[in-house]
Amino acid sequence: MSIDRRQFLAVGGAVAASAALAPGLRLVALAEARDPDQAVTSLQRWGILVDTTRCAEGCSACVTACNKENGLEQNVRLDIRPQWIRTVTLRDEQTGYVQTLPMMCQHCEEPPCADVCPTGASFRRADGIVLVDRHICIGCRYCMMACPYKARSFVDENLTDQRANVPRGKGTVEACTMCVHRVDEGRIPACVEACNYDGGKAMTFGDMKDPASEIAKRLATEQSEEIRPDLNLDTGVRYQGL
């Protein structure tokens, strides 16, 4: 293979141009591609933005996807079945306007569940995901009482057939993990994926601290709000159109 002078100059120019870019400056953000041996840092904060105007009444794509992804569809009594995400329907009594929204752990910056946990099992990961370390959870359920969003569930019965990436067991409290096992491998939460695939494309997931991410751009340019902003929890799940 031979290259003529013009091609040689073009290739040489491209190499020179890329070398001229300062080391450390990356043209493509690699925010999601964290190595598995790197600890999460507070340089990221994962969040979900929900556009409730696109959240159709009767749609439960996110709930179904969550149940499937996390293996919540266990053969347990309906009244004690854990619920990590649920749809909430609001009706304006004066106008009759009905709107639906998904409600789950809001992944607070200042989580009340972690404040009250006597063992340190409820905690907020450095990248903003609020989790229960079920190895040290004693099942006291203080966090369930402290959570203003009723986001947590208790597992009352022995479970079998858990998903390999989602360990769950009797006697511990659990809630939405923002699909931490998927986020850690660079994927998006199951609810967001399903909403954009089968649902109304109402949910956006991303790093709220990465100015290049869609969620950060939209949070910066569009109106959005927390639920119960009076509690000053600085939630990671934000809503539009409430």
Added chain:
Amino acid sequence: MKLKLGAWITAIVVVAAFFAAAYALSGGPSEPVPSPLTGVYLGKGTKCVAPVAVMRRYHMQFLLHQRNLTVHEGIRTKRFLLTNCVDCHADPKTNSVLGKHGFCASCHEYAAVQIDCFSCHSPHPERVTAASVMTLAPEHSRLAEMVKATALAQIQSDPVDGPK
């Protein structure tokens, strides 16, 4: 007190008869100590993530250490990840590390050490499949492309036997 020779002989005979009877009732020479690993599927790979003697002695510390790293810091290196252990050591017949000949259960049963790992964790292997990666939404094209590439690279670079 001094016993007579006859009494001594009687006593010895009685004691000998007792042991002979015990020996006969026990079924002859005693069985060798059973090996906990008889009939157990050992794993897919040719060697474990650490020398066998080290794993036998310290696997619980490795798992405990890894568990804290994984849950609290999101570090999911595969070497001591429980899912990685299960992926390799699950018996293909039962698809599990539990059960009579299960890799974990057989030894723990033998040693009478109860493990509660698998009351929460799955004893069955479960791999990321290409199909589960493909269902990403077009809306997230930037993320989706990156995610798909990452996941596919992971699947390709990560044959099922795992340990590295």
